Amino acid sequence: xxxxxxxxxxxxxxxxxxxxxxxxxxxxxxxxxxxxxxxxxxxxxxxxxxxxxxxxxxxxxxxxxxxxxxxxxxxxxxxxxxxxxxxxxxxxxxxxxxxxxxxxxxxxxxxxxxxxxxxxxxxxxxxxxxxxxxxxxxxxxxxxxxxxxxxxxxxxxxxxxxxxxxxxxxxxxxxxxxxxxxxxxxxxxxxxxxxxxxxxxxxxxxxxxxxxxxxxxxxxxxxxxxxxxxxxxxxxxxxxxxxxxxxxxxxxxxxxxxxxxxxxxxxxxxxxxxxxxxxxxxxxxxxxxxxxxxxxxxxxxxxxxxxxxxxxxxxxxxxxxxxxxxxxxxxxxxxxxxxxxxxxxxxxxxxxxxxxxxxxxxxxxxxxxxxxxxxxxxxxxxxxxxxxxxxxxxxxxxxxxxxxxxxxxxxxxxxxxxxxxxxxxxxxxxxxxxxxxxxxxxxxxxxxxxxxxxxxxxxxxx
Amino acid sequence: xxxxxxxxxxxxxxxxxxxxxxxxxxxxxxxxxxxxxxxxxxxxxxxxxxxxxxxxxxxxxxxxxxxxxxxxxxxxxxxxxxxxxxxxxxxxxxxxxxxxxxxxxxxxxxxxxxxxxxxxxxxxxxxx
Ligand SMILES: Nc1ncnc2c1ncn2[C@@H]1O[C@H](COP(=O)(O)OP(=O)(O)OP(=O)(O)O)[C@@H](O)[C@H]1O
Ligand SMILES: [Mg+2]
Numbered sequence: 001x002x003x004x005x006x007x008x009x010x011x012x013x014x015x016x017x018x019x020x021x022x023x024x025x026x027x028x029x030x031x032x033x034x035x036x037x038x039x040x041x042x043x044x045x046x047x048x049x050x051x052x053x054x055x056x057x058x059x060x061x062x063x064x065x066x067x068x069x070x071x072x073x074x075x076x077x078x079x080x081x082x083x084x085x086x087x088x089x090x091x092x093x094x095x096x097x098x099x100x101x102x103x104x105x106x107x108x109x110x111x112x113x114x115x116x117x118x119x120x121x122x123x124x125x126x127x128x129x130x131x132x133x134x135x136x137x138x139x140x141x142x143x144x145x146x147x148x149x150x151x152x153x154x155x156x157x158x159x160x161x162x163x164x165x166x167x168x169x170x171x172x173x174x175x176x177x178x179x180x181x182x183x184x185x186x187x188x189x190x191x192x193x194x195x196x197x198x199x200x201x202x203x204x205x206x207x208x209x210x211x212x213x214x215x216x217x218x219x220x221x222x223x224x225x226x227x228x229x230x231x232x233x234x235x236x237x238x239x240x241x242x243x244x245x246x247x248x249x250x251x252x253x254x255x256x257x258x259x260x261x262x263x264x265x266x267x268x269x270x271x272x273x274x275x276x277x278x279x280x281x282x283x284x285x286x287x288x289x290x291x292x293x294x295x296x297x298x299x300x301x302x303x304x305x306x307x308x309x310x311x312x313x314x315x316x317x318x319x320x321x322x323x324x325x326x327x328x329x330x331x332x333x334x335x336x337x338x339x340x341x342x343x344x345x346x347x348x349x350x351x352x353x354x355x356x357x358x359x360x361x362x363x364x365x366x367x368x369x370x371x372x373x374x375x376x377x378x379x380x381x382x383x384x385x386x387x388x389x390x391x392x393x394x395x396x397x398x399x400x401x402x403x404x405x406x407x408x409x410x411x412x413x414x415x416x417x418x419x420x421x422x423x424x425x426x427x428x429x430x431x432x433x434x435x436x437x438x439x440x441x442x443x444x445x446x447x448x449x450x451x452x453x454x455x456x457x458x459x460x461x462x
Numbered sequence: 463x464x465x466x467x468x469x470x471x472x473x474x475x476x477x478x479x480x481x482x483x484x485x486x487x488x489x490x491x492x493x494x495x496x497x498x499x500x501x502x503x504x505x506x507x508x509x510x511x512x513x514x515x516x517x518x519x520x521x522x523x524x525x526x527x528x529x530x531x532x533x534x535x536x537x538x539x540x541x542x543x544x545x546x547x548x549x550x551x552x553x554x555x556x557x558x559x560x561x562x563x564x565x566x567x568x569x570x571x572x573x574x575x576x577x578x579x580x581x582x583x584x585x586x587x588x589x590x
Contacts, residue, residue, distance in 0.1 A: 222516070225543035229563035230478035236566055237482055271563055278543070287550060 218281035280403035291328035300335035312352035334408040337401040338369040345373030372425040467508035496520035515542035527554040
């Protein structure tokens, strides 16, 4: 074979077939040479033989061609393959050919975008397949004209001076590449759908986990709250009464000056954790009232300024937003938690910026808190909203900030989305409905009811 | 001397509240649920009912709504750890509310403010 077809075959994404029949005229006999060539994914198959009878050679060629053509990929195609030993005398055909020419049976369903032509004699051959521009057998040389618009390939005759029967081939690179693309795109589509389903499932599992934790938190908060209320009341009463005494025996001085204030501080800390847990568990049944989101952002920023003490820039980009119905104190608490987290993520970085953005988006209002800080990895993103999940050292974080945020968002019938990647900063976007779809009626039963709402957590840029 | 009826299903909460209030010069009685409170309203005749919200049986808000109807002259204050504001009960919009855990001096000041016309000692000053 000339180098050209070889290079074409190489270019053919590893799939090409060729078969040919040749008349080898010796001094006292005539035999038929059959030759098959296939290159599939780097594997090269070659079949060569001599047969007395033309039919045998033709069938062997056909069988050869049929074998690789049974490739599943090729099966999808309905292009025609057939072998003709004389005009209208076909010895083999495939489904595509059968459809095209009208035969009802074939040698297998293995179809391909392959056209096999067997030419006996000479003349102009016009192939039945539109894949071909045409082939001309001329002067014992088969010229396959303009395959794929490329340069014509010349094939030398096999038998000396004899018009050889021939056929071949088609560089399937385009068709196959296209089929592969489709297959890959199809797989991509399936993969994407699978990933989406997976994400929804993960979110549901997370949500369920949070719901269960919420119930637990509500129960614990209530159970702790009562004893803490009388412990606190009694201890502070004791402190006040001791302090009011005109003289105090020396050992009691330390109690008044140190031990009881420290104890009260501990009680206050427990109370604030319990209050956070309760906010996470959303069993605050205070009624909703109209509020201005931008005002709450300003309020949260004022408090945040005191806490971050100029360690980073706090920028606000507040768009016009309609009045919302909700619990403004919870909303500003939520914003404060997000802003403080963002500021922590910027710790020790120069040019740290926390941006708070509000916008109206259709029938939702969104508020986003964005930072260009350390960002989060997958495992952190997955557990963010769990109460007591923290990556901060003991004493620095309780891990309730985002649990409270989650509770507040859920309570307002909203959604929260997180976009973050390590080193790429984080953005928490809260979407609140302009018209709350559920305004939980204040009710007296202890456990908060949980609603499935969507938490979306994505890697940044995904 | 003003009389306060404390209603709480947790006896230690009731005792802590009454201890605090007694020291401030109030006369205090404790009921452990709404049913008992309703009986004591007639016997003890309080000036003010300070009730926990979440209790078995009738809730504090329901109890105080009933007090408003049956004893219009009696003041009412709900105490609860469950909310930031008083849960609303139909037909009872002006229920006052204090959060649990309470702050002793603030609670006392609040009660004095509410009770001032009733306060036998006329004490208005706030101990903080
Ligand atoms: N903007 C952010 N950038 C990077 N990581 C964040 C960001 N916000 C939250 N995180 C991660 O999520 C964890 C949980 O946050 P959360 O606010 O719930 O608790 P915390 O900040 O650790 O403690 P607390 O808020 O109770 O003081 C943090 O420890 C941190 O790892
Ligand atoms: Mg935090």
